[in-house]
Amino acid sequence: NAGVTQTPKFQVLKTGQSMTLQCAQDMNHNSMYWYRQDPGMGLRLIYYSASEGTTDKGEVPNGYNVSRLNKREFSLRLESAAPSQTSVYFCASSPLAPSTDTQYFGPGTRLTVL
Amino acid sequence: SQKIEQNSEALNIQEGKTATLTCNYTNYSPAYLQWYRQDPGRGPVFLLLIRENEKEKRKERLKVTFDTTLKQSLFHITASQPADSATYLCARRRDDKIIFGKGTRLHILP
Numbered sequence: 523n524a525g526v527t528q529t530p531k532f533q534v535l536k537t538g539q540s541m542t543l544q545c546a547q548d549m550n551h552n553s554m555y556w557y558r559q560d561p562g563m564g565l566r567l568i569y570y571s572a573s574e575g576t577t578d579k580g581e582v583p584n585g586y587n588v589s590r591l592n593k594r595e596f597s598l599r600l601e602s603a604a605p606s607q608t609s610v611y612f613c614a615s616s617p618l619a620p621s622t623d624t625q626y627f628g629p630g631t632r633l634t635v636l
Numbered sequence: 637s638q639k640i641e642q643n644s645e646a647l648n649i650q651e652g653k654t655a656t657l658t659c660n661y662t663n664y665s666p667a668y669l670q671w672y673r674q675d676p677g678r679g680p681v682f683l684l685l686i687r688e689n690e691k692e693k694r695k696e697r698l699k700v701t702f703d704t705t706l707k708q709s710l711f712h713i714t715a716s717q718p719a720d721s722a723t724y725l726c727a728r729r730r731d732d733k734i735i736f737g738k739g740t741r742l743h744i745l746p
Contacts, residue, residue: 526679562644562738563738564725564736564737564738564739565680565725565736567733567734567735570733572732580733581735612679612680614679624670624682624685625672625680625682625727625734626682627679627680627681628679629678629679630677630678630679
């Protein structure tokens with residue numbers, strides 16, 4: 523099993539450009555999450571999906587949109603990138619409803635917005 | 637609001653000694669606390685979960701305690717090794733989500 527995979531690994535954008543971060547898991551988990559991690563700020567939840575067909579806002583959703591394409595895939599879209607969105611983005615999944623079990627993280631996407 | 641607080645200062649421990657990391661939480665006790673390890677350039681990896689009614693949990697050289705009176709969890713690594721150097725994150729439930737502390741960087745000095 524590959525676990526949680528993310529693409530791309532690195533990305534540089536100019537302000538105003540858009541892009542989609544892809545995430546997939548092969549563990550048949552119900553719940554999936556997107557976090558961003560910044561120095562001194564720790565991991566902050568952007569959006570999550572408790573199950574296929576549902577999505578909810580986390581702590582810092584502004585400037586992002588998500589799509590739970592199917593049970594395996596959960597994408598994060600930046601419609602108009604801003605320098606404040608420079609960060610490391612992690613996707614995670616867990617087998618049960620949010621917060622009742624451990625989270626499995628992907629390797630991360632390092633995004634720089636110029 | 638419910639928060640998780642970890643000492644953001646780096647912790648330097650001599651190889652072979654026991655490293656102890658602290659996680660403090662606010663408001664009511666969560667049903668459980670989780671501990672994760674994160675290496676540079678990688679995603680966090682789950683280590684241990686301790687429930688509110690468990691005082692202590694062990695896994696090999698790792699031990700976690702949960703003190704609801706102090707609103708605190710301690711994470712111990714015994715017989716520490718340089719390979720234990722990493723950032724360790726504590727996490728708790730808030731509403732229907734998990735929130736993480738900022739982590740403590742641990743350096744095991746040879």
